[in-house]
Amino acid sequence: MVTQTQTRNITYTQAINEAMREEMRLDERVFIMGEDIQKGVYGASGGLFAEFGGERVRDCPLSENAFFGAAVGAAAVGMRPIVESLSSFMWVGMDQLVSQAAKMRYMFGGQVNLPIVYRAAMYYGGSMAAHHSDRSHPLFMNIPGFKIVFASNAYDGKGLLKSAIRTNDPVIFWEDRTILGARAEVPEDDYSIPLGVADVKRQGSDATIVAIGGMVPRALTAADALAAEGISAEVIDPRTLVPLDKAAILKSVAKTGRLVVVDMAHKTCSAASEIAAIVAMEGFWDLQAPIQRLGTINVHIPFSPALEPLCYPTNESIAEAVRTTMS
Amino acid sequence: MLDKTALTEMMRRMLRIRHFEEAVINLVERGEIVGAAHSYIGEEAVAVGACMALRDDDWMTGNHRSHGHPIAKGGNVRTAMAELLGKRTGICKGKGGSMHLADFSIGILGESGILGSSIPVAVGAALGSRLQGNDRVAVCFFGDGASNEGAFHESINLAAIWKLPVIFLCENNQYAVTSSFKEMVASDNISDRAAAYSIPGVLVDGQDALAMHEAVTQAVARARSGQGPTLVEGRTYRYYDHSLGLGRIVRDSYRDDDELEQWRQRDPLDIHRAHLIEQNIATPEELDALEAQVKAEIEEAVTFARESPYPDPSEVWEDMFADPIPLE
Ligand SMILES: Cc1ncc(C[n+]2csc(CCOP(=O)(O)OP(=O)(O)O)c2C)c(N)n1
Ligand SMILES: [Mg+2]
Numbered sequence: 001m002v003t004q005t006q007t008r009n010i011t012y013t014q015a016i017n018e019a020m021r022e023e024m025r026l027d028e029r030v031f032i033m034g035e036d037i038q039k040g041v042y043g044a045s046g047g048l049f050a051e052f053g054g055e056r057v058r059d060c061p062l063s064e065n066a067f068f069g070a071a072v073g074a075a076a077v078g079m080r081p082i083v084e085s086l087s088s089f090m091w092v093g094m095d096q097l098v099s100q101a102a103k104m105r106y107m108f109g110g111q112v113n114l115p116i117v118y119r120a121a122m123y124y125g126g127s128m129a130a131h132h133s134d135r136s137h138p139l140f141m142n143i144p145g146f147k148i149v150f151a152s153n154a155y156d157g158k159g160l161l162k163s164a165i166r167t168n169d170p171v172i173f174w175e176d177r178t179i180l181g182a183r184a185e186v187p188e189d190d191y192s193i194p195l196g197v198a199d200v201k202r203q204g205s206d207a208t209i210v211a212i213g214g215m216v217p218r219a220l221t222a223a224d225a226l227a228a229e230g231i232s233a234e235v236i237d238p239r240t241l242v243p244l245d246k247a248a249i250l251k252s253v254a255k256t257g258r259l260v261v262v263d264m265a266h267k268t269c270s271a272a273s274e275i276a277a278i279v280a281m282e283g284f285w286d287l288q289a290p291i292q293r294l295g296t297i298n299v300h301i302p303f304s305p306a307l308e309p310l311c312y313p314t315n316e317s318i319a320e321a322v323r324t325t326m327s
Numbered sequence: 328m329l330d331k332t333a334l335t336e337m338m339r340r341m342l343r344i345r346h347f348e349e350a351v352i353n354l355v356e357r358g359e360i361v362g363a364a365h366s367y368i369g370e371e372a373v374a375v376g377a378c379m380a381l382r383d384d385d386w387m388t389g390n391h392r393s394h395g396h397p398i399a400k401g402g403n404v405r406t407a408m409a410e411l412l413g414k415r416t417g418i419c420k421g422k423g424g425s426m427h428l429a430d431f432s433i434g435i436l437g438e439s440g441i442l443g444s445s446i447p448v449a450v451g452a453a454l455g456s457r458l459q460g461n462d463r464v465a466v467c468f469f470g471d472g473a474s475n476e477g478a479f480h481e482s483i484n485l486a487a488i489w490k491l492p493v494i495f496l497c498e499n500n501q502y503a504v505t506s507s508f509k510e511m512v513a514s515d516n517i518s519d520r521a522a523a524y525s526i527p528g529v530l531v532d533g534q535d536a537l538a539m540h541e542a543v544t545q546a547v548a549r550a551r552s553g554q555g556p557t558l559v560e561g562r563t564y565r566y567y568d569h570s571l572g573l574g575r576i577v578r579d580s581y582r583d584d585d586e587l588e589q590w591r592q593r594d595p596l597d598i599h600r601a602h603l604i605e606q607n608i609a610t611p612e613e614l615d616a617l618e619a620q621v622k623a624e625i626e627e628a629v630t631f632a633r634e635s636p637y638p639d640p641s642e643v644w645e646d647m648f649a650d651p652i653p654l655e
Contacts, residue, residue, distance in 0.1 A: 065482075069478065071451060073448035076431075095441060096447055108429040109417070114649075243653060
């Protein structure tokens with residue numbers, strides 16, 4: 001007998017909204033803080049104020065230190081806050097993220113659990129210039145204490161955000177604005193995706209492309225182009241950077257012998273750097289060619305539409321990197 | 328009004344801090360305590376007066392000058408001393424040390440080595456009370472120096488607009504390391520800053536535990552009844568260097584001996600002792616006996632800390648996550 005699961009076609013933004021809504025219905029300790037969220041200016045929080053009211057959907061003054069840190073205090077006393085912000089505003093609340101959220105549990109000998117999700121919308125590629133285009137996830141990988149989620153579509157986003165809300169540790173959940181409008185089929189029923197499990201987005205045998213967030217669709221497009229040339233590329237999406245599913249990446253490299261890692265962060269000390277280093281150390285004997293690492297060039301993001309696209313990995317630069325590993 | 332038991336308990340906690348800190352000085356000099364340690368001697372009435380106005384289930388955060396706050400809130404001196412020595416029996420299993428004591432079992436959400444940084448955390452704890460529908464209040468201790476941090480101003484505004492049950496407790500010991508607050512703070516009093524946030528601000532004699540207790544009792548009543556935060560400034564003085572041993576580094580003096588001597592004339596323990604005797608609450612003999620008891624308790628704590636084992640090397644991997652992930 002075939003069981004038919006009902007699905008719906010929704011955007012990534014809707015997926016985030018549904019994950020929060022469902023978790024808020026399930027657990028009254030879950031609440032949201034952010035700027036201009038009651039009116040749902042940035043989409044993902046739309047309708048939550050109407051359903052849950054102002055106590056649980058809290059508009060905050062512009063004071064990232066205060067409300068990022070208030071999330072820590074509230075979590076420390078048994079609440080499960082979700083904080084909505086932007087990647088580029090993380091700098092402003094950085095002390096609370098690093099000195100409190102990330103360090104508190106360890107420094108106090110495990111006395112406290114901090115179930116907090118910091119949702120950071122990541123704008124890049126949209127002519128927002130240097131102050132609104134930060135892609136700072138690798139910095140947070142360098143700070144123990146955070147779980148770091150980076151989904152590439154609505155289905156993964158919803159399932160991972162639910163796990164993020166349910167886990168008892170601080171999570172940074174990056175929302176890549178280049179793909180938030182993209183649609184995917186999502187099951188009608190409750191589901192979640194565990195943190196730390198990569199997904200093979202496309203099977204292949206000649207080269208492995210590891211990509212995150214908005215780089216995944218680019219890697220898939222590159223893989224299509226390569227297929228026309230007779231090159232079979234496998235695309236792996238780690239989905240969470242901490243914990244990182246090393247085994248899935250190493251397994252793919254063992255099969256293909258070639259690796260291209262794609263990250264929208266600045267190339268130096270990027271997530272791609274870390275993944276490349278792991279494979280260089282632990283998968284060296286499987287490699288048939290040097291690892292290729294793609295990231296944003298080491299300049300700030302320029303405003304001009306003539307300049308900005310030159311900064312990030314593209315469909316074509318990804319395909320070219322794969323060709324390099326094949327030559 | 329405080330009854331005899333409470334007034335005596337106040338004396339006990341101040342004595343505990345004083346003798347704890349004297350033991351710490353000794354252990355630092357002997358090299359048994361490593362790293363930084365900031366003495367609370369001279370400021371005991373601030374934390375004790377304030378904490379005696381709290382319930383055990385109220386929340387508290389503090390700063391780098393961190394031994395006085397937990398002891399004032401009723402914290403255990405043995406596990407605090409063991410923490411200072413980096414032992415596994417320490418309250419933070421040896422992972423926090425002198426600047427980062429915490430005891431969640433009695434509402435101590437942690438001291439912070441980063442100044443101003445624990446203030447938003449207290450606001451969050453108070454927000455928790457609101458959302459959970461209970462009447463627990465949160466007190467955050469911070470210095471005159473930290474009152475210039477943005478986190479303080481952001482937090483006081485947030486607590487004020489949401490009318491959260493927070494007591495912002497500034498321990499104005501008048502210096503941040505070598506910098507006088509008179510040069511670093513634009514207003515005459517730190518409590519004046521409350522006006523900018525439309526909340527009460529009170530300046531209190533921080534050498535007088537009863538005055539501190541009175542001011543904080545009012546702030547707590549206000550907070551518990553949903554009227555929002557209060558800024559309390561306890562004017563006080565630290566007797567020792569900013570950090571124990573810092574005298575070897577700071578060569579130019581930034582305060583003179585006369586000033587120190589004047590403040591010593593108004594020692595918080597002497598003031599409270601005199602009060603207890605004058606009011607016939609305790610006799611000098613009883614107070615001497617209390618002090619002897621506290622001394623023995625501290626000596627025992629030092630012995631306990633010394634005899635406790637260090638953490639096992641494997642413990643370096645523990646306590647990172649509540650839902651653990653592979654670490655390397
Ligand atoms: C954010 C931050 N800046 C600077 C320091 C270094 N520092 C440690 S204690 C201190 C002075 C603190 O003065 P105050 O807040 O008045 O507290 P007190 O030491 O007088 O109790 C400074 C500058 C720090 N720990 N954190
Ligand atoms: Mg000071």
